[in-house]
Amino acid sequence: MNRILTALAALSLPIAAISPASAHTTLRSSSPASGSVLMQAPPQLSLTFLEPARLTSLVLVTASGERKLAFAPTGIALKFTTMRPRLERGRNEVRWTALSQDGHVIEGSIIIVLRAPA
């Protein structure tokens, strides 16, 4: 039996290693939309999924570092909102992680650029 278990472990390694991490793109939209360039920091930020999901982590990455963002609701929902995300001048990357209904960890990020008023 040990030999078979070893064989199983050995088999699962290469097969897992060669596979691409194909993304399950389940974000329908965000507000502000990813790629948008804003003159003013938005008062709130929301993510809308294609199917109900459980958002578990929202992190803002800027030139000055990483910061966790609080969001509501907790639990399963289509749309999650974070109030006063306090985006910074320049590039703002909002990284999200969620659990999909079929038990997959899904993740992605949206980019919002904040520029100085012209």
Place this chain on the structure above:
Amino acid sequence: MLGLLSAILKGLGYAAAFSAAGTVLARTTLRAGPHSIPGANGLIRTAGIGLAISAVLMAAIYVARLGGDLDAAMIQAMVLSPLGAALGLQLGGGLLIAAVPARSSAMLGAIAIILAFGLIGHAPTRGLLSAATVTMHVTAAAWWLGGLWLLVLADRLPDGRLAAWLGAFSRQAIWLVVLLVPAGTVTAALLLEFHPDLARTYDRGLLAKAVLTLGLLALAAINRLVLTPRIAWDAAAIRKLRWTVRTEICLFACIFAVTAWLTTWQSPHAAVHGDHDVQVVGPVTIVNPWAPAMPGRLGTSAGYMVILNNQASDDRLLSASSHWAEHVSLHVSTRDGDISRMSDLDALPVPAHGQAEFAQGHNHLMFTGLYAPFVVGDVVPVTLQFERAGQVQVMLHVKPLADVGTGTHTH
């Protein structure tokens, strides 16, 4: 890395769950008493403990992959979700089976372990019918694997006893195949919404499982039709039987590996990605629009793409603009001896039914006054203004500078 670990653990978890639950099921239907096959209780206990450990580790990996913080959102996702219920059933079922492998209550543990497969995954989330078919499929497959383990263990018994178990196993296995194959086929058909497409990786994975299952069925047929009738008088048949039973177990291991890969990384409805990113098909077609990520805080970058003109007359790209930059211009690089010079291009002609290219070392879009640097993975919206085709929106995908693709180097 966590994804890889999760897939390996999933595969080992399948092996433990099917071995634990399946051996209990097979022992019950074969009416083998708790002590009539030596080693069976030990095998059930080991598999049950292995399953419980894998369920706890899986939960830990999920927490880490989902962000790592045990806050309200995480606890709700891990406890109050079908995933939490499935991991709980596997943990509870594994521990129960390991605690009392010889008692009839081990059957409760086996049922809990099998029910977990009907709670979470691609099939159960599609609906009640696919949840039912996948549970039947898992039950039959687990029973089959459990029966194989019992045959491996019964091989240690004195001569003659193995033949009795083998006969009983062969008779019951027919019914299990009748359950396994249709349940698996219906589950696959529901998952693929009756539109199999072998261009999709997921569908190829399911095909691999089907081929491995055919291998299992072929070996089972050899066992039943050729080897089993002979084992009473042919010692070579017993040796061959040992080999086929162990090969069947190895095929099960392959099926678990394919399934772990499918359920970790693939989705039944993932789009088919070609090698080329073809955007916008109309009067003009834009192929592979991309921009290199620029190191540091340089406020400039370049953009590349191939423009195909589908019109019967010549067209010209007049200008480009993007919200991400103060200015986007059309540039041309010219070589003067060893010196490369850049100058503005008034317009880029695109001949009728021909093409024009923005490529490294040649023409390119020049972004100046970027509001944010281009980082790998960014998608930058750009508007192209053509003389005849009008405005065309494209998305540039930011890739590493070294990812040259079809570009040419200039030294």
